Amino acid sequence: MGRPVKRTSTQVAAEESNHSKARRRKLNLAEQQHQQQEEQREDEEVKEEPVELVTRVKKKTQKNKPDSDLFFVSPPVSADEALKRYPDRYKYSSKGHKKKKVAAGVSSIGALNEEEEVLQARCHYTQASVDGCLYNLGDDAYVKAEEGAVDYIARIVELFESVDGEPYFKARWFYRAEDTVIKDLACLVDRKRVFLSDVEDDNPLNCIVSKAKIAEVATNMDLEAKQKNIPPCDLYYDMKYTLPHLTFLNINNESNRRDSDASSTISSETGSNSPIGQPEMSLLDLYSGCGAMSTGLCIGASLSGVKLVTRWAIDINPHACKSLKFNHPETKVRNEAADDFLSLLKEWAKLCQYFSIYDTDKVPEQSLNFMSEEEEEEEEEEEENDDDANVPNEEFEVERLIAVCYGDPNKTKKPGVYFKVRWKGYGPSEDTWEPIEGLSKCKEKLKEFVTKGYRSNILPLPGDVDFICGGPPCQGVSGFNRFRNPQAALEDIKNRQLLVFMDVIEYLKPKYVLMENVVDILKFSGGFLARYAVGRLVSMDYQTRLGIMAAGSYGLPQFRLRVFLWGARPFKKLPQYPLPTHEIVARGVIPNEFQEIIVAYANNQPCQLEKGVLLSDAISDLPLVTNNESEDERKYGTVARTEFQKYIRLRRHDVVNLSSAQMASRPSLLYDHRPFQVNNDDYERVCCIPKRKGANFRDLPGVLVGPDNKVRWDPSMERVMLKSGKPLVPDYAMKFEHQSSTKPFGRLWWDEIVNTVVTRAQPHNRILLHPSQDRVLTIRENARLQGFPDCYQLFGPVKERYIQVGNAVAVPVGIALGYAFGQACQGLADDDQPLTTLPFKFPNCLAQSSSTLAEEDSD
Numbered sequence: 001m002g003r004p005v006k007r008t009s010t011q012v013a014a015e016e017s018n019h020s021k022a023r024r025r026k027l028n029l030a031e032q033q034h035q036q037q038e039e040q041r042e043d044e045e046v047k048e049e050p051v052e053l054v055t056r057v058k059k060k061t062q063k064n065k066p067d068s069d070l071f072f073v074s075p076p077v078s079a080d081e082a083l084k085r086y087p088d089r090y091k092y093s094s095k096g097h098k099k100k101k102v103a104a105g106v107s108s109i110g111a112l113n114e115e116e117e118v119l120q121a122r123c124h125y126t127q128a129s130v131d132g133c134l135y136n137l138g139d140d141a142y143v144k145a146e147e148g149a150v151d152y153i154a155r156i157v158e159l160f161e162s163v164d165g166e167p168y169f170k171a172r173w174f175y176r177a178e179d180t181v182i183k184d185l186a187c188l189v190d191r192k193r194v195f196l197s198d199v200e201d202d203n204p205l206n207c208i209v210s211k212a213k214i215a216e217v218a219t220n221m222d223l224e225a226k227q228k229n230i231p232p233c234d235l236y237y238d239m240k241y242t243l244p245h246l247t248f249l250n251i252n253n254e255s256n257r258r259d260s261d262a263s264s265t266i267s268s269e270t271g272s273n274s275p276i277g278q279p280e281m282s283l284l285d286l287y288s289g290c291g292a293m294s295t296g297l298c299i300g301a302s303l304s305g306v307k308l309v310t311r312w313a314i315d316i317n318p319h320a321c322k323s324l325k326f327n328h329p330e331t332k333v334r335n336e337a338a339d340d341f342l343s344l345l346k347e348w349a350k351l352c353q354y355f356s357i358y359d360t361d362k363v364p365e366q367s368l369n370f371m372s373e374e375e376e377e378e379e380e381e382e383e384e385n386d387d388d389a390n391v392p393n394e395e396f397e398v399e400r401l402i403a404v405c406y407g408d409p410n411k412t413k414k415p416g417v418y419f420k421v422r423w424k425g426y427g428p429s430e431d432t433w434e435p436i437e438g439l440s441k442c443k444e445k446l447k448e449f450v451t452k453g454y455r456s457n458i459l460p461l462p463g464d465v466d467f468i469c470g471g472p473p474c475q476g477v478s479g480f481n482r483f484r485n486p487q488a489a490l491e492d493i494k495n496r497q498l499l500v501f502m503d504v505i506e507y508l509k510p511k512y513v514l515m516e517n518v519v520d521i522l523k524f525s526g527g528f529l530a531r532y533a534v535g536r537l538v539s540m541d542y543q544t545r546l547g548i549m550a551a552g553s554y555g556l557p558q559f560r561l562r563v564f565l566w567g568a569r570p571f572k573k574l575p576q577y578p579l580p581t582h583e584i585v586a587r588g589v590i591p592n593e594f595q596e597i598i599v600a601y602a603n604n605q606p607c608q609l610e611k612g613v614l615l616s617d618a619i620s621d622l623p624l625v626t627n628n629e630s631e632d633e634r635k636y637g638t639v640a641r642t643e644f645q646k647y648i649r650l651r652r653h654d655v656v657n658l659s660s661a662q663m664a665s666r667p668s669l670l671y672d673h674r675p676f677q678v679n680n681d682d683y684e685r686v687c688c689i690p691k692r693k694g695a696n697f698r699d700l701p702g703v704l705v706g707p708d709n710k711v712r713w714d715p716s717m718e719r720v721m722l723k724s725g726k727p728l729v730p731d732y733a734m735k736f737e738h739q740s741s742t743k744p745f746g747r748l749w750w751d752e753i754v755n756t757v758v759t760r761a762q763p764h765n766r767i768l769l770h771p772s773q774d775r776v777l778t779i780r781e782n783a784r785l786q787g788f789p790d791c792y793q794l795f796g797p798v799k800e801r802y803i804q805v806g807n808a809v810a811v812p813v814g815i816a817l818g819y820a821f822g823q824a825c826q827g828l829a830d831d832d833q834p835l836t837t838l839p840f841k842f843p844n845c846l847a848q849s850s851s852t853l854a855e856e857d858s859d
Helices: 009-023 029-046 079-085 183-188 223-229 254-263 292-304 318-327 338-354 373-384 436-455 486-491 493-508 520-539 592-597 615-619 643-648 680-688 731-739 779-785 798-807 811-825
Strands: 070-072 092-094 116-118 123-125 127-130 133-136 140-143 152-161 167-176 194-204 208-211 214-216 235-237 239-242 247-250 280-286 307-315 332-335 398-407 416-423 432-435 467-470 512-517 543-550 561-568 703-705 711-713 767-769
Touching: 070 167, 079 123, 133 152, 133 208, 152 194, 183 520, 194 235, 280 292, 280 493, 292 307, 292 467, 292 811, 307 318, 307 811, 318 332, 318 798, 338 398, 338 436, 338 493, 398 436, 416 436, 432 436, 467 493, 493 520, 512 520, 512 811, 520 543, 520 561, 520 592, 543 592, 561 811, 615 643, 615 779, 711 731, 779 798
Parallel strands: 194 239, 214 235, 280 307, 280 467, 307 332, 467 512
Antiparallel strands: 070 127, 092 116, 123 152, 127 133, 140 152, 140 208, 152 167, 167 194, 239 247, 247 543, 398 416, 416 432, 512 561, 543 561, 703 711
16 A cells, blocks of 8 residues: 555645545546646655654555546435435535536435535445446455555445546545554564555545455454454455554454453452452553552552552562562562563463463473483482582472572573472571472472462463553663664664563463553654554554653643553453643653654643642652751651642552551651762752752853853853862863753752653752752652652662652553553443543542541641
């Protein structure tokens, strides 16, 4: 179908209107030539516009043959029936013209007055012949594209004769994968698979080249079953592709959806812990960090009436894992790399099959890498013949196995499956990691461990997970990475986790997927990684849609743009994106081709938004601390001053989905309210920054700002020095961003919205200073800007806690998405509409009930 250039929805509507008007003119030879010249000029103008990932929906067709043998076969559709089927074709409009001659095919349709005219069609037909081939309404056909391009594919939805006597058909277009956002990564998708669009337009009948045999494939089956059920055909389709949020959506086959909903069940749905009407669903949080994304999702789902529980969480950062485990003791948290986790999942399934506790075909014993009898004998002989062995042969008895992992825990460069062994007669300090091949004599202990682990779901098996969320790190796309390679994005090891994330999804086959990432994923290498993510999900038969959300639009004093990718299995509703609840001034640059995926109200769409939350609304109640503060917990000693502060102070047992029996009695304390301690030199600099809006290093003595907004040294004075002998104004501040930056040692102000909470609390190139205190923002202040309730406690060194907060998905964004997920999984979402509204606003939604507020401690 080629790759026509994409237009925005507004441009498309304008072009289709112009197209309809043009069809009313008589298409004689001279006018056709003029029209071709105009189109050629338009093409040349289009080439000057930014290249976009979504193809232009308007097809530039060409006549197949000037002397094509074509005519309508069937009798004309009756006038009454034509008006009923195609009312827009026979619509009358006041133009101030004299009465037009009424076409014979519509002579009985109403009475015309002197100011009305007939539009678009003389009459309609149900059959036509082109070059001896008979075409019926609903047939699919190849349509001639511009010279040198692959033929388009269309469904014939109308056959009609224009008012000028020309034969036309209305096409509903199909897209090949390369014509969608997937673009050059179409190799990920079956070449015979196409996607139906909602785009329709009129074309001369002799643009048709030949028939296309396109099969519609049912969606109420898994990918493997679908492949087996595809009938003989040229092409097949089971999804449609629409421009709003670049959505791949199942063809609306209600019978399929009803059948699948009736036959499918939610894992743990009948569990005793699930209240009636509130099914329990399991969540796997990959690259979980300290758990902000899954925390928000679970709160939001609960607000929609769905109990979503984070069963498993995986992260490579041990401090983040400790934070998550403390705040979510119900979660099985694993501190390991995601690719090791995937390898472990596969080996775990083999073990469950081997011991016949997993209802699938038994895996052969040798696939578990047990040491064979011959290998054991050889090893014993080697030990006996080892002259250097000073330690006598001794055999230890396994008391029990207490953990399993995949990797190289002993640092022997021999990765594989390892079990943590508790030895009989020894304590926990003598536990060791032993490879599975060395435990062939302990199969009963292995079976005991695997059986217990299977029953307690220590690891998910395919089909166990309802929802996978995660933000695979893609440092290779960052603008700060000087060594990134746009020509080989997936070969960069820093982007490899995107492949691992998709591989985990492909293995576990969850019902829903949500991926989060930085906006740079859309900018780097023409959006290659974003297109890869969409292509992989579609190739796995997931419905998808893309959205860009700003944290400040959901009740935070922080802008923070992030990209989110929804995925849903074919038999499920595809979740929507929640529309903003708060006003915010747009910041940041979005590539032109992705402007349409920003989650926002249309300019002409009525909405009632709350005023944006400011820095003072979030942190003005927090007690004064100094640069040297070292206490991790304290009493507030202050009262809440705003609604935001009242709700963010809620005790743990008052927060939706956070209550825990062992923590319910804990007093209301303020945690993590301590700053990163800057060194003596930087502290001197911070103390010299004026306490006023917009202050930064430019306000220090010796710095001049020119009319070009660039800084230079004041030649009239000597350079001011610090106590250490170093300059007050460092060279790097003067040179940063080509001498144009206002960020180094910048002071925030009360009536502002922060751009983005970052992972490093160094003030050298960021605006991080407290408005009225000589320090950077504390861990807790940053956590509030991310929407963490004050009861959410963090662990690890101070720098590590900043990293956990800076890497987190803003909690209110997670809550909003969790609510949309809950609506979808209950079948309440309209998946044809990409956006939905929220019935609540942050932070009020945190409370278990609308009357629940934290007790204010003024001690």
